[in-house]
Amino acid sequence: MARETKRRTNGRRSPWAAAALIGIGLLITGGVYAGASAAMAAGTDTTTASALTVEDGKKLFQANCATCHGLDLQGSGEGPSLYGVGELAVEFQVSTGRMPLQASAPQAPQKPAQFTEEQILAMAAYVQSMAPGPTFPSEETIDGQGDVARGAELFRVNCAMCHNVAAAGGALTEGKYAPGLQNTSALHMYAAMVTGPQNMPVFNDLTLTTEDKRDIISALLFLQQNESPGGFSLGSLGPVSEGLFIWIFGIGGLIAITVWITAKSN
Numbered sequence: 001m002a003r004e005t006k007r008r009t010n011g012r013r014s015p016w017a018a019a020a021l022i023g024i025g026l027l028i029t030g031g032v033y034a035g036a037s038a039a040m041a042a043g044t045d046t047t048t049a050s051a052l053t054v055e056d057g058k059k060l061f062q063a064n065c066a067t068c069h070g071l072d073l074q075g076s077g078e079g080p081s082l083y084g085v086g087e088l089a090v091e092f093q094v095s096t097g098r099m100p101l102q103a104s105a106p107q108a109p110q111k112p113a114q115f116t117e118e119q120i121l122a123m124a125a126y127v128q129s130m131a132p133g134p135t136f137p138s139e140e141t142i143d144g145q146g147d148v149a150r151g152a153e154l155f156r157v158n159c160a161m162c163h164n165v166a167a168a169g170g171a172l173t174e175g176k177y178a179p180g181l182q183n184t185s186a187l188h189m190y191a192a193m194v195t196g197p198q199n200m201p202v203f204n205d206l207t208l209t210t211e212d213k214r215d216i217i218s219a220l221l222f223l224q225q226n227e228s229p230g231g232f233s234l235g236s237l238g239p240v241s242e243g244l245f246i247w248i249f250g251i252g253g254l255i256a257i258t259v260w261i262t263a264k265s266n
Contacts, residue, residue, distance in 0.1 A: 057126030086133020087124035151219030
C-alpha cells in the first residue's frame with residue numbers, strides 16, 4: 001500500500017506545468033504570426049509602390065492639385081495652367097515640397113515633401129501624358145564630371161547675380177529670394193535651369209547648351225563637396241560679412257588691448 005502511494009506521488013505534475021506549456025505555445029505562435037505578418041506587409045508595400053501607374057498619378061493629382069490647377073490641368077484663378085510644364089517641373093516642385101502650396105506668399109518655400117518618390121513620379125508621368133514638356137536629363141548630364149572651371153565661369157556670368165558667387169543665395173525684390181544651392185541635388189539644378197521655377201528665368205539650349213548646364217552642375221557639386229579654401233565662410237556673403245567681422249573683432253580687439261594697456265600703466 002505504501003509503495004503504491006509513493007508511485008502516484010512521483011508521477012504527479014506541478015500545477016504550474018500546464019500554464020508554462022500554454023505560455024510557451026502562445027509565445028511561439030505569436031512569434032510565427034508576427035513574422036509572417038511583417039513579411040506579408042513588406043511584400044504588399046513593395047508591390048503597391050512599384051505598381052503605381054499613370055492612372056494612379058491622375059487620381060493623386062485630382063485629389064491634391066486639381067483644386068488650383070484644374071481637373072484637366074487648364075489652371076484656375078488659384079493656380080496657373082500646367083500645359084507644357086512636363087514631368088520635370090512636377091518632380092521638382094513636389095519633391096522639394098514647394099507644391100502643394102500651403103499659403104499664398106511672394107514665393108513658395110521649400111519644405112519636406114508630402115508624397116513618396118513613387119507617388120511623385122506617378123503624378124509627373126500623368127502630367128507628361130496630358131501636357132508634354134521638359135523631361136528628365138541623361139545620367140551623363142548630371143554626373144558632375146564636366147569642366148568645373150568653365151562651369152564656375154558660366155555660373156558667375158549667368159547665375160551669381162541672384163544666387164551669390166558662392167551659391168549661398170540672396171535676397172530679391174518684394175520679399176522674394178534666390179535660394180542657396182549648398183544642398184541642392186544635381187537633378188534639381190538641371191530642372192531649375194530648364195523649367196525656370198519661381199523667379200528664375202528659363203535657360204533653354206540657345207542660352208545654355210546641355211554641355212554648359214553639365215559644367216555648371218559640376219562646378220556647384222564641387223563647391224558642395226569641398227570646404228572653403230579661405231577658412232570660415234562667414235555665410236559666403238562676401239565682403240559685407242567679412243568687413244563686419246573685421247570691424248567687430250579686429251578693431252574691437254585693438255580697442256580692448258589699448259584700454260587694457262592704458263589702465264595697466266596708470
